[in-house]
Amino acid sequence: MYERYKKAIISFYDLHGRLPGYREMMELTGFKSKNAVFKLIQKLIEDGIVTKDKLGKLIPRNIKGGVRLLGLVEAGFPSPAEEELLDVMNFDEFLTPNKESSYILKVKGDSMIDAGIHPGDMVIVERRATYKPGQIVIANIDNEHTMKYLRKTAGGKGGEFFLEPANKKYKPIYPRESFRVEAVVTAVVRKY
Numbered sequence: 001m002y003e004r005y006k007k008a009i010i011s012f013y014d015l016h017g018r019l020p021g022y023r024e025m026m027e028l029t030g031f032k033s034k035n036a037v038f039k040l041i042q043k044l045i046e047d048g049i050v051t052k053d054k055l056g057k058l059i060p061r062n063i064k065g066g067v068r069l070l071g072l073v074e075a076g077f078p079s080p081a082e083e084e085l086l087d088v089m090n091f092d093e094f095l096t097p098n099k100e101s102s103y104i105l106k107v108k109g110d111s112m113i114d115a116g117i118h119p120g121d122m123v124i125v126e127r128r129a130t131y132k133p134g135q136i137v138i139a140n141i142d143n144e145h146t147m148k149y150l151r152k153t154a155g156g157k158g159g160e161f162f163l164e165p166a167n168k169k170y171k172p173i174y175p176r177e178s179f180r181v182e183a184v185v186t187a188v189v190r191k192y
Contacts, residue, residue: 005029005040006049019050019058053100062090095187101127102186105138105147112136112147115166121190123147125183136185139163141175148173150181 008028012020020028025037041058044050051061096102107121115136117123125138133152138145141163148163151172161181163173 002040002043006044009044013060019060059099061093095124095189096126098126103183104189107147111165111167111170113167115149117147117166117185117188118190121188123185124187124189126186127183131181131184133161137163137181138183138185140178140180140182141173142177142179145182146173147185 005028009020009025012024012028022034022037025031025040026034029037029040031037031040041050045052048062049060050058053059102124105123105125107117107119107123110119117136131137131150133150135150136147137150138147139150146163148165151162151164153160153162153174161179162175165172
């Protein structure tokens with residue numbers, strides 16, 4: 001029965017792009033009490049299918065299953081390939097371990113091309129309490145958003161921090177009026 005309930009919840013997630021609430025789970029499963037739904041949710045959490053955020057809201061974790069991580073591939077000189085199952089990984093968990101503070105942005109422009117971030121790529125960013133120089137960040141500088149390396153000024157020109165592009169065609173950006181780091185880039189996704 002558990003597998004049937006799990007499939008119904010996954011189907012709901014596929015259709016609506018979100019997990020069902022308690023009442024919706026009662027309808028999906030035919031349960032008559034919220035306690036039965038609570039026990040089902042606990043089993044889904046134990047199995048790593050869902051998790052709860054700080055507010056108790058259900059978040060999909062391994063709802064779609066994972067992709068097999070088979071081994072390593074040489075990017076330099078060719079070597080004999082060996083297929084060995086190392087693990088099964090879920091890209092959702094791997095790329096966004098902190099889902100409630102992460103989001104995705106599509107890249108426009110070529111100012112970060114030397115950092116391997118190209119126009120059309122997707123970047124996964126995470127809001128954090130602190131940011132360090134050297135990180136690639138999403139910043140609001142003089143009321144405009146941009147993605148650049150966060151750098152610390154040596155002599156205090158334009159404030160304590162500035163932004164540095166990863167393309168020699170562009171100059172560093174120093175704040176004139178306002179500066180706020182919004183998030184740090186944690187991953188780049190490119191589809192071929």
